[in-house]
Amino acid sequence: MSSRDATIIGYLSVLTAAISLQAVAVRRRGRLPSLGQVLSHVMQSRTGRVGVIVAWAWIGLHFFAR
């Protein structure tokens, strides 16, 4: 297995872990917070809200802006 394959498998593992966490959170309410609940919690304060939205804006800038 090449380094490239290992790197891609790493990304896919992280993605799979996130999807699994969300699935568990939705199926068994109360045992785990969903991503939406975590975001809502973080975004209760202005700093958290702006921080999360800035992270979102950064993704757009990173992929499209010079």
Next chain:
Amino acid sequence: MAKSVPVNLSAEGSFCVVTDVGEAAQNPPVAQASTGSPSLGRAAAAGLRQPIVAILLLIALFTAVSGKPLDGFLMLAVATLLIFDAARSRRQVSLTGSRNGASVAASADNRRRGPRRLLVRAAWLAAAALYCVVVGSFRRYSWPATASVVALGCLMIAIGWQGPLARRHRSGEPLRRAWLWAVVLVSGGLLELGSLLQQPHLTTDSYAHPTISALTDSVLASFPGRSAVLGGWLLTGWYLVSR
């Protein structure tokens, strides 16, 4: 500027409004009032200690170093604004002696009813689709694409700064096992950082250690790919400012 957020304070779901003073006022207001108004420098230092501000500053540094000065500048600008906002809020809390003293009305619940609401939603969807098609037609990293994305990003940050678009029930209780999400996000970040540092140069992609950006290059090279990704980005942004 004091800002109100709706907060659910009880298990029964009762609803009240508290003044959001950011993360600045970490100490009890009464204690602050008794010690007098903090200096501007001390208040600003409190803003600087907030984790999100520190993260934004780190992102600004790494982004600027990796050849994206505009991204870095925007992150730095928002971090600076947050520090000033936190400092101002902290001084305000100290002067009023109470978080609730300057409480103002809750964020506007602008959910519209009936056909008008549907019409407004349809107009927003059409505008979003038009944005995706027009901006997706621009070449990546061109000035038109840069201006369009920067303008929308700044607009959403300004909307988010005002508070949630819709009134929502908030739970003040800490989330159990939220650290699992932190582990996943940090793992992804570290993997990306590892790949970035193993590139021959920060601005030159590595085939053996591709970053997420490098892996998505093929998708974003085409007009439909760019438009689809822009659509997902827009929907996510709308979801976030609505929360």
